[in-house]
Amino acid sequence: MSPKLTIAVASGKGGTGKTTVSASLSCAAADAGYKVAYLDCDVEEPNGHLFLKPEIDCRHLVGIPVPVVDQKKCVACGACGQICQYSAIVCINKNILTFDKMCHGCGGCALVCPAGAITEKSRSIGSIEGGSAGRISFYHGNLFVGEAFSPPLIRAVRSTGCNGLNIVDAPPGTSCPVISAIKGADYVLLVTEPTPFGINDLDIAAGMVKELGIPHAVVVNRHDPDNTLARDFCRDRGIKILAEIPDDRRIAEAYSRGALPYSAVPGYRELFKELLISAVKEAKW
Amino acid sequence: MVKEITVISGKGGTGKTSLAASLVSLAENTAVADCDVDAADLHLVLNPRVEQVNDFSGGKSSAIIPDKCTGCGKCHELCRFGAVVKNTDQKTVFTIDPIACEGCGVCSYFCPEKAIEFKQAVNGQWFISSTRYGPMVHAKLGIAQENSGKLVSLVRSQVKIIAEEKGLPYIIVDGPPGIGCPVIASVTGTDCVLIVTEPTLSGQHDLERVVELINFFKIPAYLCINKFDINPEMSDIIEKKAMAAGVKVVGRVHYDRNVTGAQVKKLPVVEMPNTPAAADVRTMWSNLLQEITAATKVS
Numbered sequence: 347m348s349p350k351l352t353i354a355v356a357s358g359k360g361g362t363g364k365t366t367v368s369a370s371l372s373c374a375a376a377d378a379g380y381k382v383a384y385l386d387c388d389v390e391e392p393n394g395h396l397f398l399k400p401e402i403d404c405r406h407l408v409g410i411p412v413p414v415v416d417q418k419k420c421v422a423c424g425a426c427g428q429i430c431q432y433s434a435i436v437c438i439n440k441n442i443l444t445f446d447k448m449c450h451g452c453g454g455c456a457l458v459c460p461a462g463a464i465t466e467k468s469r470s471i472g473s474i475e476g477g478s479a480g481r482i483s484f485y486h487g488n489l490f491v492g493e494a495f496s497p498p499l500i501r502a503v504r505s506t507g508c509n510g511l512n513i514v515d516a517p518p519g520t521s522c523p524v525i526s527a528i529k530g531a532d533y534v535l536l537v538t539e540p541t542p543f544g545i546n547d548l549d550i551a552a553g554m555v556k557e558l559g560i561p562h563a564v565v566v567n568r569h570d571p572d573n574t575l576a577r578d579f580c581r582d583r584g585i586k587i588l589a590e591i592p593d594d595r596r597i598a599e600a601y602s603r604g605a606l607p608y609s610a611v612p613g614y615r616e617l618f619k620e621l622l623i624s625a626v627k628e629a630k631w
Numbered sequence: 632m633v634k635e636i637t638v639i640s641g642k643g644g645t646g647k648t649s650l651a652a653s654l655v656s657l658a659e660n661t662a663v664a665d666c667d668v669d670a671a672d673l674h675l676v677l678n679p680r681v682e683q684v685n686d687f688s689g690g691k692s693s694a695i696i697p698d699k700c701t702g703c704g705k706c707h708e709l710c711r712f713g714a715v716v717k718n719t720d721q722k723t724v725f726t727i728d729p730i731a732c733e734g735c736g737v738c739s740y741f742c743p744e745k746a747i748e749f750k751q752a753v754n755g756q757w758f759i760s761s762t763r764y765g766p767m768v769h770a771k772l773g774i775a776q777e778n779s780g781k782l783v784s785l786v787r788s789q790v791k792i793i794a795e796e797k798g799l800p801y802i803i804v805d806g807p808p809g810i811g812c813p814v815i816a817s818v819t820g821t822d823c824v825l826i827v828t829e830p831t832l833s834g835q836h837d838l839e840r841v842v843e844l845i846n847f848f849k850i851p852a853y854l855c856i857n858k859f860d861i862n863p864e865m866s867d868i869i870e871k872k873a874m875a876a877g878v879k880v881v882g883r884v885h886y887d888r889n890v891t892g893a894q895v896k897k898l899p900v901v902e903m904p905n906t907p908a909a910a911d912v913r914t915m916w917s918n919l920l921q922e923i924t925a926a927t928k929v930s
């Protein structure tokens with residue numbers, strides 16, 4: 347058995363309860379005696395700390411390498427501007443202009459420069475904070491406001507964690523940020539709500555994890571026994587439902603003040619305990 | 632002059648799309664754009680009839696031509712995105728993972744054998760459609776594709792052309808959640824932003840970040856507190872904080888199960904007669920219009 351298991355909690359649509367599920371699972375895992383880390387990769391809007399209330403004890407900046415041009419060495423050949431696919435460096439009238447915010451840090455310009463005029467410096471795009479919430483190791487990334495590219499920061503958050511169970515709170519959606527968060531995970535839980543919007547977005551998210559080849563299952567949030575949208579969808583697609591969290595006003599109220607159903611609403615401890623057991627079993631850990 | 636109203640939320644799941652659909656219905660004669668290209672839902676309510684389908688290319692991507700590759704490893708060494716994967720089977724030593732490839736072109740440029748093709752990739756599709764309210768531009772990003780910011784910019788520029796051609800007064804844009812690249816692409820240069828939030832601790836936290844972003848780009852912004860009665864005290868706190876940041880509250884909408892009911896019926900909630908949410912959204916729309924008209928007069 348590998349000592350490390352990474353379960354990512356994702357959803358196509360935002361606001362379906364990803365943070366509720368991932369933070370509650372982390373608490374359940376800690377209570378069950380696992381070594382566990384919670385990694386908040388929703389770096390555009392990190393919320394896990396509002397519920398887990400960690401004590402932060404370290405912080406560092408995450409940057410990407412951007413070019414610095416030594417105009418004295420530059421021979422104005424224009425090669426840097428030609429290789430750059432993102433218009434982040436251009437040569438106009440023998441002057442080199444760089445646009446750091448557009449740079450993806452590929453390193454191409456420094457490599458092609460025949461005059462050795464380009465070096466690189468790190469430009470911060472966000473920060474990572476780490477600490478602990480009871481027995482849970484806690485990490486989250488914080489994208490600086492005005493920054494467009496979150497994947498390098500998300501990858502940096504993913505590289506933290508522990509040599510045990512790692513629970514990743516992924517950003518919503520299905521494009522580059524989510525992929526950076528769930529790539530390499532052993533198992534993905536897709537949280538959905540049984541509404542037309544929820545199912546439409548689940549459909550896209552399920553396609554994404556399938557494309558990535560990661561085993562996955564669904565958690566239905568705000569479940570209402572009369573509504574079979576999610577059950578029908580999962581049956582048709584052959585995706586397992588590991589838990590159904592009822593549409594309970596007490597959960598919404600607890601959530602509004604930053605409390606988790608796991609600890610704040612009677613009766614939910616069991617539900618998350620069982621979800622943890624089945625997720626770990628499904629992930630074949 | 633056409634006015635572009637962009638609906639965003641910071642936090643997902645606050646009811647942004649339902650609200651945007653209602654604004655479209657209330658505006659009566661308007662152009663519509665769905666810029667939540669990652670998880671587009673607006674079409675589920677507006678039922679657009681697609682009239683034109685176009686491919687979207689957000690950039691290039693690389694692929695190794697196995698017959699030319701000598702397995703020297705240069706590409707693997709230079710790629711900073713871990714997209715050149717070393718294979719364990721003997722046939723081809725290296726392949727490029729299209730999902731991880733950022734399309735920077737470095738591998739292709741430096742391959743000594745010219746064994747790497749670097750060409751335009753199709754990352755999705757965009758559509759020009761008609762709805763019972765007016766023209767709509769929307770898109771579908773391919774699964775696991777990037778460059779949603781570019782696709783957002785494309786959708787916005789297309790809808791603008793159509794709205795101007797037809798002399799429509801408004802463009803209503805359903806924007807993406809978050810504060811990253813697709814959001815920045817959705818709000819830069821828009822006439823005003825309507826932020827939809829909910830009275831929760833997470834809602835408040837995400838609102839602060841999205842307001843910071845809006846102020847960073849100096850865009851006039853208004854706030855709607857959805858489901859305000861879930862936590863009225865929190866709604867008051869949010870309203871105060873928003874005012875302090877220069878964002879005026881134009882509406883408070885009751886928590887109302889008819890919002891989901893409308894979704895199931897594929898209708899904007901304002902078209903559900905005698906529902907509390909519909910009445911609240913109507914009031915909000917007229918407040919918003921007043922604010923926009925006043926702001927136009929001043930400038």
Ligand code: SF4
Pocket residue numbers: 411412413426429430431432433434435448449450451452453454455456735
């Ligand atoms: S590092 Fe890459 S993206 Fe950045 S400026 Fe150079 S070529 Fe462009």
Ligand code: SF4
Pocket residue numbers: 415419420421422423424425426427437442455458459460461462463464
């Ligand atoms: S590649 Fe080097 S020498 Fe050529 S224009 Fe760019 S910085 Fe100047």
Ligand code: SF4
Pocket residue numbers: 695699700701702703704705706707725741742743744745746747
């Ligand atoms: S650099 Fe070119 S020849 Fe060398 S391994 Fe890569 S594709 Fe093959």
Ligand code: SF4
Pocket residue numbers: 452692693709710711712713714715727731732733734735736737738739
């Ligand atoms: S194009 Fe850039 S990101 Fe893609 S494989 Fe080549 S070096 Fe890597």
